[in-house]
Amino acid sequence: xxEWSNGAMRINKFLSAxxxxxxxxxxxxxxxxxxxxxxxxAELGTVVEPGMRVRANGQELGGVxxxxxxxxxLIAVNKPVGVxxxxxxxxxxxxxxxxxxxxxxIYPIGRLDKDSEGxxxxxxxxxxxxxxxxxxxxxxxxxxxxVDKALTEGFVEHMRRGVHLxxxxxxxxxxxxxxxxxxxxYITLTQGLNRQIRRMCEALGYHVVSLKRLxxxxxRLGGLKSGSWRNVTPEELKTLSGxxxxxxxxxxxxxxxxxxxxxxxxxxTGSARRGSAAKRKGLSAVDRRRDENYKERQRxxxxxRRQDDEGSRGxxxxxxxxxx
Numbered sequence: 001x002x003e004w005s006n007g008a009m010r011i012n013k014f015l016s017a018x019x020x021x022x023x024x025x026x027x028x029x030x031x032x033x034x035x036x037x038x039x040x041x042a043e044l045g046t047v048v049e050p051g052m053r054v055r056a057n058g059q060e061l062g063g064v065x066x067x068x069x070x071x072x073x074l075i076a077v078n079k080p081v082g083v084x085x086x087x088x089x090x091x092x093x094x095x096x097x098x099x100x101x102x103x104x105x106i107y108p109i110g111r112l113d114k115d116s117e118g119x120x121x122x123x124x125x126x127x128x129x130x131x132x133x134x135x136x137x138x139x140x141x142x143x144x145x146x147v148d149k150a151l152t153e154g155f156v157e158h159m160r161r162g163v164h165l166x167x168x169x170x171x172x173x174x175x176x177x178x179x180x181x182x183x184x185x186y187i188t189l190t191q192g193l194n195r196q197i198r199r200m201c202e203a204l205g206y207h208v209v210s211l212k213r214l215x216x217x218x219x220r221l222g223g224l225k226s227g228s229w230r231n232v233t234p235e236e237l238k239t240l241s242g243x244x245x246x247x248x249x250x251x252x253x254x255x256x257x258x259x260x261x262x263x264x265x266x267x268x269t270g271s272a273r274r275g276s277a278a279k280r281k282g283l284s285a286v287d288r289r290r291d292e293n294y295k296e297r298q299r300x301x302x303x304x305r306r307q308d309d310e311g312s313r314g315x316x317x318x319x320x321x322x323x324x
Contacts, residue, residue, distance in 0.1 A: 009064060011037060011046040014054060016126025018061050019070075019105050023130050029056055073106055073124045074237060076219055077229040078117070085111040085120060096120065100229055109133065109216075113195055118143070118213035119221040121232070128244075132217070137247045138173075138190040142215040145197055146184040148207040155204050159187070163200040168193065172200060186214075217243060 009017070015026035015035070027044060029035050035042040036055045048054060054061045077100060079085070084093045085108045096108055100122060109121040109129050123129060132139060156177055164171045176188040187197060198208045214221050218239045224230060232240075 007064065008047050008049040011035060011042045011048055011054070012044065013126075014048045014064060014067075015056060015061070016130065017067055018054075019073075019107065019124030019126065020056055020059075020061055021107065022126055022133070024133075026126075070104075070124065073102070073104065073122075074128065074232040075100070075102070075106070075122050075229050076221070076224065076232055077120050077122055078221060078224040078226050079112050079120050080226045081115060081117045084114050096122070099227065110192055111194075112213055113198075116211040116213065117226065118211075119216055119219070119224075120213070121216055121219065122229075131244045131247065133192065134247070137244075139217050139243075140188050140190055140215070141192070141213060141217075142186060142188045143197060144180070144184065144186055144212045144214055145201075145208060146210045147201055148183070148209055150182045151179060151185065155206065156185070158204055159200060163203050165193075165199050165203060167199070172196065183209075 011030060012023045012026040015021055015029070016023045020026070021029065026035075030042050030044055030046075033041050034057050037046055037048055038052050042054075048064050050063060050065045052063050054063060077096065079096055082093060083096050083099055085096045093114055097106065100106075102122070104124065106122045106124045107129075109123060109132050112118065112120045121132075131137070156179065160175060160177050162171045162174050172193065173189075173191050175190065178186045180186060189196060193199070197211060201208050212221075219232060219236050
């Protein structure tokens with residue numbers, strides 16, 4: 001599923017395939033005027049052809065012909081507490097990419113906040129990042145959480161049912177929670193809001209003492225030591241690819257039936273309905289509204305970031321940047 005191409009491709013796909021960033025981040029950089037193709041500012045629809053040279057944030061990335069010789073990379077890391085998963089951080093904390101010291105450019109799939117530990121995946125495959133992080137796919141992430149006081153039946157049921165987060169103006173999706181002991185539990189989420197578990201607990205009067213991610217989809221932390229990393233196995237990658245391919249097929253619109261035959265038309269209509277149902281599987285109307293609200297907040301966030309970037313450039317780079 002994850003193969004490089006040395007043919008023409010859109011600029012955001014090139015940035016993703018080159019391992020520079022995800023497509024979502026690529027779109028933000030392009031809109032902010034931080035990407036050029038042969039010296040000219042790129043647009044969202046710009047196509048990069050063999051022989052063209054791409055730069056992002058002033059860094060030379062080469063061209064599409066250089067992708068064919070690259071080997072796809074996917075590693076699992078046990079991130080320690082105190083390490084950040086961004087490429088820059090205001091408090092200058094240790095960075096996950098610098099900690100791993102991988103010989104070529106890779107970057108994290110999602111984030112795990114500074115105060116948390118456990119499994120995070122790093123890759124040079126932008127397409128993989130986009131597929132795993134796509135919220136509508138409902139991919140599972142499992143955590144072990146310890147809180148500051150004894151669990152109650154009300155807390156457990158409320159967490160499972162979904163918690164309203166006032167600061168985000170949404171209610172979290174239902175999740176799976178299994179009690180481990182009187183102050184700790186395993187929780188499996190299918191969405192990735194910023195500091196979601198901590199916010200859910202705080203909304204119910206609890207404080208998270210420790211949080212460790214144990215699993216992302218089919219890939220588990222296992223006995224990997226803190227600060228260590230390993231290559232994802234071929235078997236794990238094969239299973240992961242199959243899961244993502246299934247998600248992609250579910251999102252693909254069903255083919256329209258021909259109007260030539262009545263029986264064919266009826267069969268096509270049924271197929272279209274099944275395809276539509278598959279696409280909506282696992283997403284209720286409430287979940288779809290939550291996703292749309294989340295996307296709207298993301299658009300507003302990136303708009304503020306662009307404004308901050310423009311303000312920073314206009315003042316000679318002296319103005320600070322707000323973090324989301």
